[in-house]
Amino acid sequence: MKEKLQKIREEAMSQIKSSDELSKLNDVRVAFLGKKGKLTAVLKSMKDVLPEDRPAVGQLVNETRSAIEEMLEETKKQLEEAELEFKLKQEVIDVTLPAKRNRIGHRHPNTIALEEVERIFVGMGYEVVEGPEVEYDYYNFEALNIPANHPAKDEQDTFYINDKILLRTQTSPVQVRTMETRPLPIRMIAPGRVFRSDEVDATHSPSFHQIEGMVIDKNITFSDLKGTLAEFARELFGKDTKVKFRPHHFPFTEPSAEVDVTCFKCGGKGCRFCKGSGWIEILGCGMIHPKVLKMSGIDPEIYSGFAFGVGLERIALLKYEIDDMRLLYENDDRFLAQF
Ligand code: DAH
Numbered sequence: 114m115k116e117k118l119q120k121i122r123e124e125a126m127s128q129i130k131s132s133d134e135l136s137k138l139n140d141v142r143v144a145f146l147g148k149k150g151k152l153t154a155v156l157k158s159m160k161d162v163l164p165e166d167r168p169a170v171g172q173l174v175n176e177t178r179s180a181i182e183e184m185l186e187e188t189k190k191q192l193e194e195a196e197l198e199f200k201l202k203q204e205v206i207d208v209t210l211p212a213k214r215n216r217i218g219h220r221h222p223n224t225i226a227l228e229e230v231e232r233i234f235v236g237m238g239y240e241v242v243e244g245p246e247v248e249y250d251y252y253n254f255e256a257l258n259i260p261a262n263h264p265a266k267d268e269q270d271t272f273y274i275n276d277k278i279l280l281r282t283q284t285s286p287v288q289v290r291t292m293e294t295r296p297l298p299i300r301m302i303a304p305g306r307v308f309r310s311d312e313v314d315a316t317h318s319p320s321f322h323q324i325e326g327m328v329i330d331k332n333i334t335f336s337d338l339k340g341t342l343a344e345f346a347r348e349l350f351g352k353d354t355k356v357k358f359r360p361h362h363f364p365f366t367e368p369s370a371e372v373d374v375t376c377f378k379c380g381g382k383g384c385r386f387c388k389g390s391g392w393i394e395i396l397g398c399g400m401i402h403p404k405v406l407k408m409s410g411i412d413p414e415i416y417s418g419f420a421f422g423v424g425l426e427r428i429a430l431l432k433y434e435i436d437d438m439r440l441l442y443e444n445d446d447r448f449l450a451q452f
Contacts, residue, residue, distance in 0.1 A: 114155075114162065114170055118177050121151050125181045135192050142185055152178055222452045223322060223441060226429040227304055230324055233348045237341070239300045239326070244287035246306050250277050252286035256408050257365040265364055270310045280308035284325035285365060288401075288420055291327065292409035297416060298330035304425065315437045322425035327401070329411065329418030335368070335400055338419035342372055342398065349428070350377045357392060366399025366420060377431075386434070393431060396423040 125145045132138040145152050155174055162170050220228075231241055244252075259265050269282035287303035295301070303325040311317040328337065339358065346354045354377060358370040373394050376387035383389040398421035403413035426438055433452060435441070440448050 114166075115173065118155065118173055121145065121155065122177050122180060124151075126184060129181075129184050129188050132188060132192075135189065135196070138185065138189055138192060145181055146178065152181070219450070220452070221441070221449060222429040222433055222435070223425055225452060226432055227322070227324070227425055229349065229432075230345075230423070230425075230428065231302065231304070233345055234302045234326065236348075237300075237344070239302050239328075242287060242291055242295075242301045242303050243305060244281075244284070244290050244303060246281055246308070247274060248279060248281035248286050250279055252289050253279060253281050253283070256289040256405070257285050258402050258404050258408075259364045263364060271308055272310060281305075282309050283307055283422060284323040285420070285422060287325050288327045288365075289405075289409050292329070292406070292411055297411070298328075299418070300328050300330075302326045313439060315439065318426070318438055318442065321438075324423045324425055325420070326422070327418060327420045329401065329406070329416055331416060333400075333417045333419060335419070338398060338400065338421070341419075342396070342421065346372075346374045346395070349432070350374055353380065355381065358398075361397065361399075363397055363399055365402050365405045367402045369397070369399035372396050372398060372421075378434075395427065395431070396421050398422070 125141065128141045128144070129138065132141055144150055147153065152174070159167060159170065159174075235241065253271075254260075254263070254266060271282045272280045274280070284303050284305050284307060287301075287305070291299060291301055291303070305322065305325075306320060307323050308320050311319050313319065328341070339356070343356045346356050353375075355375045357373040359373065361369045361371040363369040371394055373392035375381035376384060376391050376393050378384050378386040379391065381391040383391045387393050398419065401418040401420050406413040406416060406418070426441055429435070429441065430438060
């Protein structure tokens with residue numbers, strides 16, 4: 114028995130020594146100490162040993178087992194260390210290499226201008242609302258007092274989805290939607306994309322943005338409109354900016370006006386930027402036509418209001434002195450990174 118155990122021990126040791134991988138080492142463990150392992154088999158045959166010899170043999174078996182286990186454990190550690198070493202050598206990281214820069218984008222000039230306009234009006238207590246870009250002809254034209262054969266419809270030629278549905282030509286339909294759904298009084302601005310069948314050039318695009326504004330309450334007068342827009346112009350272009358109201362016509366306002374601001378480049382003296390006039394046109398506005406109020410269920414005998422519409426691109430171009438609208442849509446990084 115003694116020799117048998119000695120043989121098992123030597124055999125195990127030699128196999129352990131020649132294991133150069135963890136998986137092979139595990140095979141050796143199973144072959145000797147596993148359920149059907151050689152040493153386990155010896156243990157099972159203890160019943161054939163004479164009772165008086167059992168303690169001594171038992172001790173010998175245990176010693177053999179411990180010796181093999183110890184050797185297995187030690188070799189396992191060595192193999193694991195070697196494996197880690199190998200991995201570390203394989204995966205060298207060169208900490209001196211320059212880092213990859215994450216390029217972070219930033220806001221588009223249109224967005225910056227819009228946020229500025231929103232900041233100004235929200236500061237005066239206005240709500241920011243939105244309306245759909247695909248709109249009913251009714252909201253885009255009819256409810257704004259532009260009947261089917263009105264010439265203004267030609268000026269704002271657009272893309273029709275069908276007879277009744279189109280891509281909105283202006284943000285003014287949001288006025289109507291707001292009047293229909295919001296409780297009075299109303300103070301809102303409505304920014305958004307609009308569409309016209311225009312050719313692309315330095316000042317035109319088939320798709321651009323407007324910001325609509327509307328106030329309805331009792332006793333709203335033209336002086337409220339003037340004061341509001343004068344304040345808006347001062348906030349946007351500087352405190353010395355002056356405004357000029359020129360009579361104009363819009364079907365949904367009466368009276369209507371176009372508003373010019375003093376050129377912020379020359380302060381009104383006249384320069385290349387304002388084409389020598391000292392003034393720059395920025396928006397259209399007026400007192401909401403009584404017919405428009407009535408069509409949306411508001412009594413013009415009790416309520417009155419004003420409205421205005423600003424071109425967002427126009428503001429961005431003016432503020433950043435950009436001379437070609439197309440630059441805003443080309444998404445050239447070198448251009449956009451300047452703002
Ligand atoms: N919707 C007009 C346009 O696109 C701009 C406009 C003018 C809006 C006067 C208004 C307004 O609200 O009162 O040309």
